[in-house]
Amino acid sequence: MRRLVVLIILMAAAAVPAGADAALNVYAAASLRNVFPALDGAPSYNFAGSNTLQRQIDNGAPADVFASAEPAEAQALFRAGRCTRPVTFATNILVLLIPKDNPGSIRSAYTLRDGGKRLAIGTAGVPIGNYTRLLLRRMRLSSILDSNIVSQETDVASITAKVALGSADAGFVYHTDALASRGRTSELRLPKWAQPAVRYKLCAVVRTGADTSGAQAFIRKVSSNAGRSALRHYGFGLPPRG
Amino acid sequence: MIRRAGFDALLALCAGVALAFFALPIVALFTQVPLSRVPDLLGDRAVRDAIVVTLRTNAIANVLILALGTPTAYLLATRRFRGRSVLITLVELPLVLPPAVAGIALLAAFGRGGLFGGALASGGIVLPFTQWAVVLAVTFVAAPFYLRQAIAAFSAVDPLLPDAARTLGASPARTFWRISLPLAAGGLAAGWVLAFARGVGEFGATIVFAGSVRGQTQTLTLAIYDQLEANFDVAIALGILLVLLSATVLLCFKLLSTWRSSNSTSPSPFARTPSASA
Amino acid sequence: MIDRAGFLRLGVATVVGGAIVPSAASAGLPNPVPVGDDEGFLQFGALAERVSLVYYRRAVKLRGVWSGTERTALQAAARQKVTHVQQLTAALGADAPSSDDYSVVLPDSAFRTRAGTLSLGARLERLLVGVYVSGAGFTADSASRLLLSRLLANDAQHLAALCALDRQPMVGGLPEPVDLAAAGDLLDQLLKANGYPTT
Numbered sequence: 001m002r003r004l005v006v007l008i009i010l011m012a013a014a015a016v017p018a019g020a021d022a023a024l025n026v027y028a029a030a031s032l033r034n035v036f037p038a039l040d041g042a043p044s045y046n047f048a049g050s051n052t053l054q055r056q057i058d059n060g061a062p063a064d065v066f067a068s069a070e071p072a073e074a075q076a077l078f079r080a081g082r083c084t085r086p087v088t089f090a091t092n093i094l095v096l097l098i099p100k101d102n103p104g105s106i107r108s109a110y111t112l113r114d115g116g117k118r119l120a121i122g123t124a125g126v127p128i129g130n131y132t133r134l135l136l137r138r139m140r141l142s143s144i145l146d147s148n149i150v151s152q153e154t155d156v157a158s159i160t161a162k163v164a165l166g167s168a169d170a171g172f173v174y175h176t177d178a179l180a181s182r183g184r185t186s187e188l189r190l191p192k193w194a195q196p197a198v199r200y201k202l203c204a205v206v207r208t209g210a211d212t213s214g215a216q217a218f219i220r221k222v223s224s225n226a227g228r229s230a231l232r233h234y235g236f237g238l239p240p241r242g
Numbered sequence: 243m244i245r246r247a248g249f250d251a252l253l254a255l256c257a258g259v260a261l262a263f264f265a266l267p268i269v270a271l272f273t274q275v276p277l278s279r280v281p282d283l284l285g286d287r288a289v290r291d292a293i294v295v296t297l298r299t300n301a302i303a304n305v306l307i308l309a310l311g312t313p314t315a316y317l318l319a320t321r322r323f324r325g326r327s328v329l330i331t332l333v334e335l336p337l338v339l340p341p342a343v344a345g346i347a348l349l350a351a352f353g354r355g356g357l358f359g360g361a362l363a364s365g366g367i368v369l370p371f372t373q374w375a376v377v378l379a380v381t382f383v384a385a386p387f388y389l390r391q392a393i394a395a396f397s398a399v400d401p402l403l404p405d406a407a408r409t410l411g412a413s414p415a416r417t418f419w420r421i422s423l424p425l426a427a428g429g430l431a432a433g434w435v436l437a438f439a440r441g442v443g444e445f446g447a448t449i450v451f452a453g454s455v456r457g458q459t460q461t462l463t464l465a466i467y468d469q470l471e472a473n474f475d476v477a478i479a480l481g482i483l484l485v486l487l488s489a490t491v492l493l494c495f496k497l498l499s500t501w502r503s504s505n506s507t508s509p510s511p512f513a514r515t516p517s518a519s520a
Numbered sequence: 521m522i523d524r525a526g527f528l529r530l531g532v533a534t535v536v537g538g539a540i541v542p543s544a545a546s547a548g549l550p551n552p553v554p555v556g557d558d559e560g561f562l563q564f565g566a567l568a569e570r571v572s573l574v575y576y577r578r579a580v581k582l583r584g585v586w587s588g589t590e591r592t593a594l595q596a597a598a599r600q601k602v603t604h605v606q607q608l609t610a611a612l613g614a615d616a617p618s619s620d621d622y623s624v625v626l627p628d629s630a631f632r633t634r635a636g637t638l639s640l641g642a643r644l645e646r647l648l649v650g651v652y653v654s655g656a657g658f659t660a661d662s663a664s665r666l667l668l669s670r671l672l673a674n675d676a677q678h679l680a681a682l683c684a685l686d687r688q689p690m691v692g693g694l695p696e697p698v699d700l701a702a703a704g705d706l707l708d709q710l711l712k713a714n715g716y717p718t719t
Contacts (some may be wrong), residue, residue, distance in 0.1 A: 008692075051471055093716065103354065103363075110701060118371045120453070125471035134615060140560035140700055149371050151453030152468065166354030167370035167453060191701075192708045193567050194560075197621045237716050 024214045025062055027053040029127065029200070030155035031070035031092065036067070039227055043218065049126035049155040057082060061156030063205045064215040067222075069127035069156075071084050074201035084212070086201035090224050091237035092174045093195050094128075094135055094148040096188040097181070098164045108188055109139060112170065115147030120162040131196040132172040138194040139142040148187035160185075174198070176235040200236075268485060271431075275478045283479035291457040292465035299373055300441050303380040307388050307437055313428065315392030316418060320404075330393065337386045344383055347449025352378065353451070374460050375452035384441035388433045395429025396422060432498045439491040443484070505520065552611035552664040559612065560700055561655030561668060561701045564707065565648070566608040566617055571710050572644045573601035574624040577591075578631065580640065585634045590685060597678055604671055611667055638686040645679035647706060648672075650698025657697060 024043035028036055033047040043065075046053065050068035057063050066083055068074045074086035098106050104117045112119065122129025129152070136142045151168065153159045159171040164184040178187035202222060204215035210232060221227055228238050275283070283289070320331055336344060350356050352369045362369065369375045399422050407417045423430075445463040452459040454468060462480055469477040554562055576598035580591060607617040630640040659665040666688035676695075683690050 055471075091716075093713075099354075118368075123468060123471060134559075137557055137559040138563045139704075140557040142557050149455055149458065151371055151459070153454065153456045154467070162370075162453065165349060165370075166359070167349070191704045192711050192713050193564065193704050195713065196615075197617070240714070 024064045026065045026067065026218065026219060027057065027061070027063040027205075028065075028067040029053070030157040031069055031128075031176055032067055032200075033157060034180050035176070035230055035236065036222075038234070039230045040218065040221055047155075047157070049122070049124040049128075051127070052154065057205060062207070064210070064212070065202070065218050066205050067200060067202045069198065069200055070130065071199050071201050073127075074203050077205070078203065081206065083203040083205045086203040087219070087223070088199050088239045089202045089227075090200040090231050091239060092176055092198040092200070092235075093237070094131055094172055094190055094198070095175050095178050096190060097160065097171045097173045097178050097185050098169065098188060099163055099166050100184055101166075102184055102186070103166065106170050106188070109141060109144075109190060112144040112148055113141065115144070117148045117169040118151055118167070119144070119148045119150045120159045120168040121145070121150060122156060122159065122172070123152040123154055126153075126155060127198075128159065131198060134196045135172070135190060135194050139191065151218065179235040199239075271478065271481050271485060275475050275482075277482075279475070280479045280482055283476050284483060285378060286473070286476050288456060288460075288465055288469065289330070289476060289480060292460055292462045293510055295373065295376070295457065296442060296461045297429075297457065299376040299380060300438065303377045303441055304386065304434070304438055306377070306381050307385045307441075309433065311385055311388050311392060312423075315389050316396050316422065318389075319396030320422070333389045334386050336383055339383075341383060341444065341446030342450055345447035347378065348375075348382060348447060348510045370451060371453045371455050371459060373458055375459065376448055379447040379518040380441040380444050383444050383447055384437040387440050388430075388437035391433025391436065392426070392430050395426035395433065398429065399425045419433050428498055430497055435491055435495045435498065439488060442487065523656060525565065533578070542556055549666065550663040552667045553661050555660040556665045558659045558664050559615065561651060561659060562608055562612050562664065563615075564651055564700060564703060565639070565655075565668070565671060566605060566612060567622065567711065568644070568648050568651070568703075568707055569601055569604040569608060569681075570622070571624050571626075571707070572648065573598060573605060573669075575626060575641055576601060576675050577628055578626065581635050582631060582634075582637065593681060597681070600674060600678075604674070607667060607671070611664060621714055622715060625710055625712050635686060640681050642679060642682045642686070642688070645675050645682060646695075647698065648675045649695050650678060651700060651703050653695050654697035654700065 012199070015020065026043045027046045027048075029050045033045075036045060046056075046063070047174045048056075050070060050073045053063070053066065054068070054073040054128065057066060057077060058080070058166065062071060066074060066077065068086075069090075069092075071086065071088075074083065077083040078086055096106070098104065098111050104111075106117065111117075121132050124130070124133070133145075136144065151162065153162065156173050156177055159168075159173050160177045160181050162168040163171040163173075164181045175187065178185060202219050204212045206212065222231075232238060314333070318326060318333075338362065339347075349370070351358055351376075353359050354363060354368055354370065369378070391407060403425065404417045404421050407421045408414075412420070442461075444461070447466070448459065448461060449464055449467075454460050454464045456468075460468065462484060465485075466477050466480045469480065552562070576594055580586075580594045580598065587592065627642070630636045649672060652668050652675065655668040656665055656672060659668060680690055
């Protein structure tokens with residue numbers, strides 16, 4: 001009996017979360033899930049929708065770096081004094097993703113006007129969702145959200161997964177996600193003139209008592225030549241230097 | 243004397259911490275939004291859609307669970323055959339399976355690219371993003387709760403009684419309907435109540451297999467997740483609704499257990515038998 | 521019968537006169553508040569007017585092609601285009617495209633001859649007129665519709681002036697609404713998005 005009690009206490013002690021972790025905590029938009037670990041394998045990553053991450057950081061999550069897929073989240077944190085001034089480090093474009101066998105017979109975004117297809121898009125708060133809705137307003141296709149069966153996903157990785165598995169006939173994702181899933185999907189380009197200006201922002205999270213040197217080093221790495229070349233390789237666009 | 247008082251104090255302290263830990267989040271839920279606003283918040287269109295979807299899919303799922311689960315439980319409880327324990331373990335498996343895994347498994351079986359996906363598609367049936375996908379997901383995760391209780395309930399029926407019915411000339415079907423089922427009814431109802439609660443609360447399998455389509459597959463739990471960003475107050479109101487629903491379910495379960503233990507003529511682990519049966 | 525010189529003077533007067541119309545007249549007009557898909561017409565307009573502006577500025581710089589009055593007319597047109605871009609940018613608000621996002625790519629071959637230059641300009645104006653006609657018909661917000669109609673009136677004058685400079689008769693009949701999708705495909709050929717992925 002006594003041995004059992006000792007065992008339980010030891011297990012509890014082992015489960016107690018460790019104190020100041022040596023690894024950097026990077027909270028990044030879901031579309032960066034392939035390029036960031038390839039660029040730097042050391043930090044511990046948390047990939048999710050940028051709005052979800054912003055809420056987590058607002059509630060005190062122990063992030064060191066925040067990378068969002070649209071300026072709004074990073075700027076909101078900056079105005080609240082929770083992070084340093086955000087810098088633009090990458091751009092992207094929206095594409096229409098379809099499964100390789102194209103069960104919905106979709107030739108372009110305009111095919112969706114016919115209705116009745118299974119469409120996966122982002123929710124109204126997540127960057128991909130906001131960008132998609134802006135694109136649809138510009139193409140005058142907002143009605144496709146009513147005439148099709150639309151599943152709203154919390155991040156772009158879920159949209160990509162639904163299309164790749166054939167659950168959805170089409171999904172609005174970034175070009176980088178289309179590249180990542182090119183074995184199981186094809187991408188249909190969307191008009192240049194209607195594209196939203198997708199701007200990725202990077203900033204170091206400010207927490208009392210935590211030092212930001214690791215975060216600054218990570219940010220420098222992403223902005224360096226190696227970082228830019230990795231971003232280009234994975235299909236991102238780059239802002240002009242400086 | 244002092245050691246006993248000290249021990250009692252320690253027990254009280256642990257209990258106090260545990261109870262506070264369980265009570266505080268529930269209480270906090272009720273304090274975040276003025277309760278008078280809750281009915282208005284629940285009138286939101288997304289909430290009404292979610293309630294309709296949840297009721298419809300769970301009704302169908304529960305009918306399936308009862309219709310298929312009751313005979314299955316009766317078979318597993320009363321017949322002895324080789325592999326019986328393996329089958330019982332199989333029906334209990336979804337209990338320990340993480341819900342998201344259940345979702346992926348359902349996709350692998352019934353999704354468009356899955357094992358039966360091709361056959362279904364040629365029949366014109368594509369399950370993801372439809373209400374039938376929600377029904378399947380709910381049935382998959384909730385059925386084991388019913389089955390486990392049902393097997394226990396049927397096993398608890400005193401075998402002398404159905405035997406007596408058989409010797410008096412009743413067919414096996416009649417014995418089941420008139421003897422075993424009414425005697426096990428209390429346990430079956432208690433099991434069903436648990437399955438119902440689990441089904442209403444399902445999230446992971448639904449969102450992976452059925453997606454979150456407002457008005458079609460977005461159940462109450464999926465709606466909470468959706469509203470978390472859009473309108474936090476609505477999410478709180480949904481939480482309050484589900485807490486009240488779960489509390490009602492738990493109360494039913496308690497009442498049914500009491501009723502069963504006082505009504506049953508069979509020796510059951512829960513019943514207080516006044517004397518051994520003759 | 522008006523002779524060529526008279527026709528030219530008429531064309532120049534139309535353009536210059538249009539530029540002088542006091543903009544104070546617009547002080548009392550309602551601000552556009554685009555609703556839903558109205559943004560499509562405004563966004564197209566904002567980018568296409570910018571392309572047209574770049575065209576006029578480049579056309580003005582051509583040597584040995586224009587007479588004094590003709591060059592003045594083209595400069596006035598360019599100034600009007602700046603106003604158009606400002607109006608559309610204001611109407612779009614936060615979602616307006618910025619000049620950082622796009623650069624304009626015009627075909628060099630068109631600018632080698634006077635006829636080629638004028639023909640390119642007329643094509644751009646015709647595209648704008650067609651989209652604005654469509655916009656005037658299908659925009660939900662009335663203030664946005666008013667803005668598109670005013671832009672339509674101006675650009676129709678520009679089209680007439682360019683046709684006059686090229687001694688082309690204005691095509692008879694009502695201008696047709698141009699499908700936004702088709703117009704967008706043509707516009708895409710003249711735009712380069714900055715920071716566009718290269719893989």
